[in-house]
Amino acid sequence: MNTLSFRVTKRWSSTIILFSFVFLHGSIAGAVQPQPRVSPPDMTISEILNSKETCEECHARVSRRIFTEHKESAHGREGVGCVDCHGADHQNMPAATARKACEQCHPRETAEYLASDHSKTWENMQASARYMKQPAVVRAQGCEACHGIGAGSDDGRCDFCHNKHSFSKEQARRPEACYTCHMGPDHPQMEAYIKSKHHQTKATCTGCHFPNTHNANQNLDRLSSSPMEALCNECHEPSFNKQWLDGAEMLEKQGEMLLQQGRAIIKKLGQQGLLHPAPADREANPVEGKTLVLGGHQLYEDTSRAEKLYFEMHKYLQIHLAQGAYHQDFKMAAYKGLIPMRNYLVELEAEALLLEELAAKKESLTPITSYTTPRDTTDIAQSTYESSFHGVLPAGGMKPDCTTCHGADTAAPRAAEEMAGICGTCHTKKQTEAFSRDFAAIKNHAATLSQAARLLVEDMTGKGILKKNSDGALELNFTLESNVNQFVARTIAERFRFYLHDLDVSLKNMIIGVAHSNPDYAHWYGNAPAKSDLIEIRDAAHKLEQIRAQYGKRSPQTAR
Known part of the structure; x- marks a missing residue:
C-alpha cells in the first residue's frame, strides 16, 4: 500500500x-527559439465574395501552409482544386466529408469506409451513457476529438487518417496515424503493438488490419477471419498461428471468468442493499436509469467502490489482457491484464466481506489491504506530446x-x-x-x-x-x-x-x-x-x- x-x-x-x-x-x-509567423488577418465574407482571386490565389496569400500542402500533394499534382472538394459557395461551405467530397472520385474506398465501424464512431459515442454524463469540454477534447472520424449521418472524415491537406497514403499507412486514438487504458492497441515483435518488423497496423481495403472490420474479429489468417500465414507457419491464437483465446476466457465472478459479487451486494450510494439514491444513469449497471453503459463516476473496482476490471484490465495477447505483447497480457485482474477480484471479495461485516456490526472486522495499481511515472509533458495529434505528424x-x-x-x-x-x-x-x-x-x-x-x-x-x-x-x-x-x-x-x-x-x-x-x-x-x-x-x-x-x-x- x-x-x-x-x-x-x-x-x-x-x-x-x-x-x-x-x-x-x-x-x-538550449534550443533556438523560433520567431512566430504572423498570419494575415481573416477576410470577411464580403471581402471574399468581392475578391476576383481564385481559391488557390487567395489561399496562397492568406493560408500558405494549406496551399503548400495541397499543391505538393497527389491531389494538387493531378489538378484537383479547392472547389472540387469544398464547393464554390463560401457562405455555405460544407465540410469535406467522405460523402460530400471523397466519394465522387473514390467510390470503392468510400463504400468500404462507410461499412466499417470507423464511420459509426460518432453515433456510438452519442449513444454512450459515459459521453452523456460528461461536461462539454470533456466531450469536445476527450471524446469528440477521436470519434469525430465518424461525424455525420452515414458519413465520416477521411482526413483523420489521410492528414489534410496533403492526404498522403504514406502518412495514413504509418502506425503513428493510428496512435492518438488507439491508445490509453481502455484501448491500448498502440502500446501493445509497440512492445510486440511486430513493431520491430515491417508489420504495421494497416498492413494487418487494412490489406487492400478501408474496412478494418474484416480483420478485427479477434484475428479469426479468413483474410487475417491468410495474412498471418504469409510470415508465420500455420501451426504457430494456431498455437498463438489458441493461447490468446484461452487468456481472454480466463479474464471473462474473473469478470463473471466479479459481477456475481456486486449483484449480491446490490440485493443485500450494501452498495453505497445505492443506485436508487444517486443520479440516474443517462441510458439505463436508476438501476445497477455493469459493463456497457456503466459509469466511472458517482457509484459505489465495488462497482468502481469492477469497471476497471472490465474496461481497463480485460482490454489489456486481450490486446496484449492478440498483439503478441504477453507482458501486457500478464502484468497489466490477468495478474491485476486476479488481484482486483481479491480486493472486490474483501470489499464485499467488509461491507457485510459493517452491516452486521460484527465485533471484530477482518483485516484488509488496499490493492492499488501504480501510475505511469514517465514525463507527462513528453508522453502527452509524443502521442498527440501534433506529436504523431511526420x-x-x-x-x-x-x-x-x-x-x-x-x-x-x-x-x-x-x-x-x-x-x-x-x-x-x-x-x-x-x-x-x-x-x-x-x-x-x-x-x-x-x-x-x-x-x-x-x-x-x-x-x-x-x-x-x-x-x-x-x-x-x-x-x-x-x-x-x-x-x-x-x-x-x-x-x-x-x-x-x-x-x-x-x-x-x-x-x-x-x-x-x-x-x-x-x-x-x-x-x-x-x-x-x-x-x-x-x-x-x-x-x-x-x-x-x-x-x-x-x-x-x-x-x-
Whole structure:
C-alpha cells in the first residue's frame, strides 16, 4: 500500500495555478527559439465574395501552409482544386466529408469506409451513457476529438487518417496515424503493438488490419477471419498461428471468468442493499436509469467502490489482457491484464466481506489491504506530446516541436495572446478561439473536482475523524478498543490519502492532455481516473465515519 502523505495546506490552493503554467512553459534548454509567423488577418465574407482571386490565389496569400500542402500533394499534382472538394459557395461551405467530397472520385474506398465501424464512431459515442454524463469540454477534447472520424449521418472524415491537406497514403499507412486514438487504458492497441515483435518488423497496423481495403472490420474479429489468417500465414507457419491464437483465446476466457465472478459479487451486494450510494439514491444513469449497471453503459463516476473496482476490471484490465495477447505483447497480457485482474477480484471479495461485516456490526472486522495499481511515472509533458495529434505528424514540414510552441526560455511563460498567434500559424482563428475556451474550461473543471475533494477533507477534519499531524499529513483522530478494527481504520485512512494524491496526478494529466491536444490523456488518463479517485475518497470517508460510530471513541488528543 502506498502511504504517500497528503498535505492539505498549500497543495489545493496551488494545484490549479501550477497547472495553468504547465501549458505555457517550455522544456528544452538550449534550443533556438523560433520567431512566430504572423498570419494575415481573416477576410470577411464580403471581402471574399468581392475578391476576383481564385481559391488557390487567395489561399496562397492568406493560408500558405494549406496551399503548400495541397499543391505538393497527389491531389494538387493531378489538378484537383479547392472547389472540387469544398464547393464554390463560401457562405455555405460544407465540410469535406467522405460523402460530400471523397466519394465522387473514390467510390470503392468510400463504400468500404462507410461499412466499417470507423464511420459509426460518432453515433456510438452519442449513444454512450459515459459521453452523456460528461461536461462539454470533456466531450469536445476527450471524446469528440477521436470519434469525430465518424461525424455525420452515414458519413465520416477521411482526413483523420489521410492528414489534410496533403492526404498522403504514406502518412495514413504509418502506425503513428493510428496512435492518438488507439491508445490509453481502455484501448491500448498502440502500446501493445509497440512492445510486440511486430513493431520491430515491417508489420504495421494497416498492413494487418487494412490489406487492400478501408474496412478494418474484416480483420478485427479477434484475428479469426479468413483474410487475417491468410495474412498471418504469409510470415508465420500455420501451426504457430494456431498455437498463438489458441493461447490468446484461452487468456481472454480466463479474464471473462474473473469478470463473471466479479459481477456475481456486486449483484449480491446490490440485493443485500450494501452498495453505497445505492443506485436508487444517486443520479440516474443517462441510458439505463436508476438501476445497477455493469459493463456497457456503466459509469466511472458517482457509484459505489465495488462497482468502481469492477469497471476497471472490465474496461481497463480485460482490454489489456486481450490486446496484449492478440498483439503478441504477453507482458501486457500478464502484468497489466490477468495478474491485476486476479488481484482486483481479491480486493472486490474483501470489499464485499467488509461491507457485510459493517452491516452486521460484527465485533471484530477482518483485516484488509488496499490493492492499488501504480501510475505511469514517465514525463507527462513528453508522453502527452509524443502521442498527440501534433506529436504523431511526420518529421519535418509543419510538425511543431516543443520549441515551436513554448520557446527556449522555460522561466518566462508565454502570454495568451502570443500563444494564440503561434497556434494561428497552422489553425484558423475560429479553431484557436475554441481551443482557448476549452483550455480555460478544463482548468475550471479541474478546480471543481479539486474543490469536491477539499470539502471532504474539511468535513472529515471538522468532524474529528481525521487530523493533520506535525508534518501536515492526514491521520486518524480516533482510537478503537480492538487492534484489528484499528488496523482496518488505518488502512482506509491510508486509502483516503492515496487517492487524494492520485487525484492530483489525474487532474494534471487531464489539463496537460488538453493543452497538448491529446484526447486520451485528457479523458482516460485524466478525467475518468479523477472521477474514480473521488469515488474512493468518498467511500473511505463514509466507511471511516461508519467505523467510528460503531466501534470508536474520540481520542483525547483532538489537535488539528
